Amino acid sequence: QKEVEQDPGPLSVPEGAIVSLNCTYSNSAFQYFMWYRQYSRKGPELLMYTYSSGNKEDGRFTAQVDKSSKYISLFIRDSQPSDSATYLCAMSETGTALIFGKGTTLSVSS
Amino acid sequence: GAVVSQHPSWVICKSGTSVKIECRSLDFQATTMFWYRQFPKQSLMLMATSNEGSKATYEQGVEKDKFLINHASLTLSTLTVTSAHPEDSSFYICSATGPTSSYEQYFGPGTRLTVT
Numbered sequence: 001q002k003e004v005e006q007d008p009g010p011l012s013v014p015e016g017a018i019v020s021l022n023c024t025y026s027n028s029a030f031q032y033f034m035w036y037r038q039y040s041r042k043g044p045e046l047l048m049y050t051y052s053s054g055n056k057e058d059g060r061f062t063a064q065v066d067k068s069s070k071y072i073s074l075f076i077r078d079s080q081p082s083d084s085a086t087y088l089c090a091m092s093e094t095g096t097a098l099i100f101g102k103g104t105t106l107s108v109s110s
Numbered sequence: 111g112a113v114v115s116q117h118p119s120w121v122i123c124k125s126g127t128s129v130k131i132e133c134r135s136l137d138f139q140a141t142t143m144f145w146y147r148q149f150p151k152q153s154l155m156l157m158a159t160s161n162e163g164s165k166a167t168y169e170q171g172v173e174k175d176k177f178l179i180n181h182a183s184l185t186l187s188t189l190t191v192t193s194a195h196p197e198d199s200s201f202y203i204c205s206a207t208g209p210t211s212s213y214e215q216y217f218g219p220g221t222r223l224t225v226t
Binding site: 004008034036041042043044045046049088090096097098099100101102103 | 114116142144151152153154155156159201203205207214215216217218219220222
């Protein structure tokens with residue numbers, strides 16, 4: 001079993017939809033959880049960062065961490081065509097050495 | 111703020127030659143930089159962690175003699191792929207820990223290496 005599992009999609013939604021992206025993991029020692037957005041042939045951009053369990057909201061984005069289920073989620077409200085990208089979850093025990101999921105490709109149509 | 115650049119963005123080299131990739135933090139001092147490799151439709155895989163003035167720490171399975179990392183200053187780290195082979199063709203991305211938190215990594219735009 002891989003340390004971090006993420007459905008690669010692709011996921012296609014209409015503009016304005018609520019998007020739910022998820023990752024599961026096996027290492028219970030992970031404490032730091034991040035979501036990155038990556039456009040084609042570009043480096044990842046940090047979207048959300050959460051330490052331990054709980055929710056965090058930033059504008060249209062909400063990150064949730066459920067350590068008991070080893071499950072993290074990213075919700076995007078009122079999705080826009082500009083949100084079309086690949087979303088990568090990443091996690092770490094120490095906050096430095098990141099383990100990435102494969103990424104979910106999202107397409108938002110207008 | 112927290113901008114990381116890489117140079118070159120794309121490089122083609124012949125098999126057996128060496129190529130150097132630069133990673134710079136433009137507006138902050140980065141005590142730690144990371145080098146990743148990403149194959150198409152695959153995860154970013156951490157290759158090594160680089161601290162300024164110290165030897166890099168390589169992940170298991172990464173050949174330190176093939177992928178030479180130098181972190182000469184707080185704003186510059188370099189990755190040299192020595193004796194490159196076609197299987198080294200990949201997208202190489204660096205990151206640096208940000209100015210506000212040692213846990214937040216900011217990524218460069220990546221360098222696409224093609225070895226012919």
